[in-house]
Amino acid sequence: MNPQPPFLPLTSAEGRACGIDQFDIILVTGDAYIDHPSFGTALIGRVLWDAGFSVGIIAQPDVKTERDFTALGRPRLFFGISSGNVDSMVNNLTPNLKRRSSDVYSPGGVPRRPDRATIVYANRVHATYPGTPIVIGGIEASLRRFAHYDYWQDRVRQSILADAPATLLAYGMAERQMVAIARRLDAGEPARALRDIPGTCCTMEVAEWRVARPEGVVVIPGFSEVSSDKTAYARAFALHYREQDPVRGRTLAQPHPKTVIVQNPPAPPLSAAELDHIYELPFSRRTHPSYPEPVPALEPVQFSVVSHRGCFGSCSFCALTHHQGRIIQSRSIGSIVREVTRMAVMPEFKGIVKDVGGPTANMYGTECDRWGTAGACPDMSCSPACPTLRTSHRKLADLLKRISDVPGVKKVFVSSGIRYDLVLADDSGSRYLDDLCDCHVSGHLKVAPEHISPHVTEAMNKPDGSVFDRFVNRFEALQKGKPTRQYLVPYFMSGHPGCTVSDMVELAEYIRDRGLYTEQVQDFTPTPMSVSTSMYYTGLNPFTLEPVHVPKGREKRIQRALMQYREPQNRGLVLEGLRMAGREDLIGSGKKCLVAGESRDHRFRPGPAAQRK
Structure with missing residues (x-):
């Protein structure tokens, strides 16, 4: 060849x-x-x-x-x-x-x-x-x-x-x-x-399936059932969700008309050597020369590096469990250093490595004793509290230092999101956060608490809001004495299943009291094959079949407006939401109020032409 x-x-x-x-x-x-x-x-x-x-x-x-x-x-x-x-x-x-x-x-x-x-x-x-x-x-x-x-x-x-x-x-x-x-x-x-x-x-023909159905196949509710019965949809989702593991996953079948x-079960994860080989293939890191105009998607990633695959966070609104899986597959430090060394001699390279990460940047190097023999646990999400999960940040800190030492590299940034609960759970996480703030954050550190109400974070399968508070306190402590202050940019989400208008009022108060910047706002969008999308469609938790509140229509718009209550164009929806939640105490001119109350200035006044008449 x-x-x-x-x-x-x-x-x-x-x-x-x-x-x-x-x-x-x-x-x-x-x-x-x-x-x-x-x-x-x-x-x-x-x-x-x-x-x-x-x-x-x-x-x-x-x-x-x-x-x-x-x-x-x-x-x-x-x-x-x-x-x-x-x-x-x-x-x-x-x-x-x-x-x-x-x-x-x-x-x-x-x-x-x-x-x-x-x-x-x-x-x-x-x-x-x-x-x-x-x-x-x-x-x-x-x-x-x-x-x-x-x-x-x-x-x-x-x-x-x-x-x-x-x-x-x-x-x-x-x-x-x-x-x-x-x-x-x-x-x-x-x-x-x-x-x-x-x-x-x-695919298999229906007639063939009836005659030669393979043994050991898990049959989930078919299209006719799940398209007409929301409980059947939720049951089907839970069944195929639990089989997305390369070690213990079984063959699944779903009848269609x-x-x-x-x-078939998922493919085995790639070893570090296999990942190294793939990412060291001779990519030019450029658009094809036939294009007369630049392709915008290249610019933010051209000089970024993929360090690993997979994410064991299993956030409900993310479909990564169905795509990359929960088992972390990390490259070797040597391979990543060689990739950056090749990048550093490209004429377009200005000395900045824009990102080193994966779905979650600080899961690099994470290992579990069970992954190789039993796969990810089927009955629980991986968490820092698990005794078999090794979440040390030492290897990641070493990786960032080694990249920083590559000739031609001036700065190495981490732009992928980090899991703050992992930082807090690991002794080496404190040093990692110190290094991150000292060397690898340009001015803003992006984190994704998504919400702070306990039952909403539970529906999202995210850490409790108190964990984020602890992380904020640690981050703020690191700002003392810095010549240039850094800021947290938290990602919050509105309209997620399980979230009510009252929950969004609570989040708005939290944003107010913390003085947080909320430009990064995400209104939940039901994308295929996530737990949250199953909840959105069925109104049920697919694993327990318990009812879940699902905001839709005007309520969904009100929830988004509450997250950006400072914006003048959101005033009407914010007022409506506060009244729905019985929180008229937050309407007015007081220090804690989210929006001004009705006044002469907010009532209809005729325009100049009408006044002249």
Whole structure:
């Protein structure tokens, strides 16, 4: 196989320059092609090339014509299709269902990605090249692999495999799966025989399922049930949620009207050596030179480093448990230092490493005695209090120091979120926070308490508000004597299941009393396959089936307004919310009041023209 080119080919001419007349695999993506390990298509493409397969990329094809889909010809093995780094519906529409005017993953920010991009691309490829295997993957396919509530249509949709003409769905990060698929197809196996690869989903004809149902498969409530019965939806969610572990997870099946979706257990996590090898592949860390305009998504990550994968936090509103999993997979310090050393000689590098992290920056190096043999515990979330979880920050502190010592590096920042409960639970966490404030925070440290009411944080599976208070006190103590003061920028969330207007009033008071900056406000958006989305749709806790309050409509707007009660345009909604909560004591001119009361200044006054009459 030819050595890896500076960029994977986007055209047949680029392929011929690499000695390729027919590509083994063609990847179709809704993003522009950025050759950086933070972008899934580049990552999978480089891994497949490294495994000995030629790869071409069709980036952001025009779906109104076949021209872009035929530009590289028919692949020898299969098409790999992804919506890109984000779910296309999340990318294209705001939480208020308004169409976004820009797309940071496109040249010049101009939107080019269709709604439900994975399905649209798969249909176009299938129509153009019938009989060629199609493998769908990426975040959109991964998190829509079972019947799921779709916020944008306000209904339960089928598994994406029931809607897209695909042979297989590769879920999770998918390097192992994609190489296994390529090798088995290359060896002559028919595509329909590839039903046993961990980390993939396939379909089975209903008639075949009835006759040859595999043993040991956990059957969850089917599409007909979950689309008509919210309790059945909650039960189905709890069943598949508990099987997303590579060690103890079992095969799952969900019947649909015309097919049965079968999910194999998750792929085993990558070792440190495997992660090191992948992230040290020769990524150029640039956009493809054919683009006349910059792609905005590159700028914040071009000189950032992925240190690990996975997150054991299991926040209810995050679907990472279904994608990267709870087991932390960390790279070696030597590998990360080598990556930064290569970055530091690039002419664009200005001496700043913008981020070193993963889903949660300070989970790097975390280990558990059970993960390798028993997987993550099925009946509890990992927490700093667990005696088998080793959460020392020493390795992370060593990593940051080693990167800082790389020639050409002036500053190393940590921009990924940190778990403040981990900092507080570990003796080395105090030194880590000291180092963070001294060397690795530019001016603002981002943290995500999300809320402070105990039953809301419980619904979110976040630490109690008192834990955040302890962290704030420790952070503030570190500011004494600093020539330049640093600030905490907390992320808070409104409208989450379990949250009432009274809870949001409590949060508003907390923000007032702490003098916190609240520009970073998130109104809960139900994205596919999170615990919170299941609660939003069903009104039930999927694990206990107990009722959960779900704010919707006007109440949801009031909750968001209360979080930004200082904004003049929110005044009417804030007044309404305070009255709903019976907190008229917070209306007026007093020191503790959130909003001014009614006065002559706030009543209707005729305009100048009317006054002249």
